Amino acid sequence: MDIQWQIIAPVILLQLILVVIALVSLAKAEAETVRGTKLLWVVIILFGNIIGSIVYFVAGRKDDGA
Amino acid sequence: MRNTLLLYGKEMLEMSRSYKLLWVPVVFILLGVMQPVMMYYLPELLAASGDIPAELASTLAVPSAPEVMAQVLNQYNTIGILLVVIAGMNLVAGERYSGTAALILVRRVSPTQFIVAKWLGHITLIAVSYSLSYLAAWYYSSIMLGSLAWQTTLQAGAIYLCWILLAASIILLFSTVLKGGAAALASILLLVVLTMTHSLLPSWFSWSPARLAVDAMSLLSGIGSVNLVGPLLLTVLAVLLCVMGASYIMRNQAIQDQP
Numbered sequence: 659m660d661i662q663w664q665i666i667a668p669v670i671l672l673q674l675i676l677v678v679i680a681l682v683s684l685a686k687a688e689a690e691t692v693r694g695t696k697l698l699w700v701v702i703i704l705f706g707n708i709i710g711s712i713v714y715f716v717a718g719r720k721d722d723g724a
Numbered sequence: 725m726r727n728t729l730l731l732y733g734k735e736m737l738e739m740s741r742s743y744k745l746l747w748v749p750v751v752f753i754l755l756g757v758m759q760p761v762m763m764y765y766l767p768e769l770l771a772a773s774g775d776i777p778a779e780l781a782s783t784l785a786v787p788s789a790p791e792v793m794a795q796v797l798n799q800y801n802t803i804g805i806l807l808v809v810i811a812g813m814n815l816v817a818g819e820r821y822s823g824t825a826a827l828i829l830v831r832r833v834s835p836t837q838f839i840v841a842k843w844l845g846h847i848t849l850i851a852v853s854y855s856l857s858y859l860a861a862w863y864y865s866s867i868m869l870g871s872l873a874w875q876t877t878l879q880a881g882a883i884y885l886c887w888i889l890l891a892a893s894i895i896l897l898f899s900t901v902l903k904g905g906a907a908a909l910a911s912i913l914l915l916v917v918l919t920m921t922h923s924l925l926p927s928w929f930s931w932s933p934a935r936l937a938v939d940a941m942s943l944l945s946g947i948g949s950v951n952l953v954g955p956l957l958l959t960v961l962a963v964l965l966c967v968m969g970a971s972y973i974m975r976n977q978a979i980q981d982q983p
Contacts, residue, residue: 665764665868669757676750683743708754715747716810 677703680711684718691720727833731841739849748811749853755803756857759796760864763787789869793877794944796861797884800854801937805891805915812846812895813908816970820977821903835974843896843967850892854885880940883952887936890959891915893966900970900977933959 680703684696692699699718702710739745767784787795816839819825828838858881866872894914898907915934922934929935935955943950 665761665864669754669761672750672754672757676747676754679743679746679750708751711747712751712807712810715743719742 673708676708676711680714684714687719693718693720728837728841728844731828731833731838732844735841735845736848739845744811745849748807748849749856751807752804752853752857753860755799755807756796756861757864759799760792760861760868763792763795764868786869789865789872790876790944790946792865792869793861793872793880794941796858796865797880797937797941797944800857800884800888801919804854804857804888806912808850808888808891809895809908809911809915811849812892813899813904815842815846815896816899816974817902817904817907820900836971839896839900839967839971839974843893843970846892846896847889850888851885854888855881858884876943876946880943883936883943883956884940886956886959887933887940890933890936890963890966893963897966897970897973900973931955931958933962 681700684692684699684703687696689696699714703714704710706713736745764786767786770784816825819828825838829835862872862877862881891911895907895911898910898914901907902910918932918934919937922929922932922938931954933955936952936959939950939952939955
């Protein structure tokens with residue numbers, strides 16, 4: 659099967675951007691505002707694909723009030 | 725008015741600080757783009773998995789562009805709405821429980837201005853994310869799966885935008901009453917009830933805002949008549965009610981300390 663990279667590349671790029679945003683956000687956050695340990699979140703973000711990053715943004719931080 | 729604009733600016737700043745202004749659009753765009761890409765490669769993927777006989781695989785046709793756009797809307801209806809609700813679940817609740825609301829409201833800011841600024845912020849975020857995502861899906865569908873009638877596609881997109889903005893307003897209302905998670909659950913339930921009642925008894929609920937979502941999809945696939953004046957008016961009314969209700973509740977709510 660031939661993959662047309664000009665079609666797939668933007669999708670992969672977007673996923674990468676998402677992961678990078680999540681990791682930057684995690685790196686900048688104070689340890690006590692993060693729910694659980696940071697290392698755990700790194701693993702979730704890296705291996706959880708899109709969902710992992712979303713879960714971090716939604717549930718990872720305490721200062722959002724939830 | 726000036727206060728509202730100030731708070732709106734603060735709201736946008738807050739959203740960019742919490743990276744919401746980045747991740748919500750990116751996830752939305754991915755959601756929109758995935759469907760055309762998946763549908764385009766589906767026959768090849770199925771063939772590569774080797775589980776289905778070759779004759780069957782050859783009969784699987786790549787769907788037409790309008791069909792795929794209808795499927796994209798269907799994706800928004802499930803995951804997209806969930807995203808709208810999750811991104812907004814701490815809109816007011818978060819500020820209330822962290823004490824920021826109290827800090828702002830002891831100044832000369834009326835609860836209405838506060839709520840309207842919150843609402844405008846969320847609406848902006850959702851409208852921009854959705855539009856970018858819809859445009860991306862449109863672009864992908866048309867280059868990969870064939871041309872789309874731009875008038876119909878634009879119309880369907882605009883109709884669907886109203887429905888998604890209603891969802892964004894409903895989460896604002898619930899977020900003033902309940903805590904984050906509970907607010908998200910309540911809004912999802914309300915939206916599901918709206919959709920269910922309309923799909924079970926279409927003739928009784930022909931005025932239901934849920935009709936916007938269904939009609940946008942049938943407009944794309946070219947079936948069914950579209951008469952939107954009733955649902956559209958009701959949606960605008962419902963959005964106004966949500967904002968007014970939220971500011972009314974906010975006004976009469978005792979400001980809470982930390983939980």
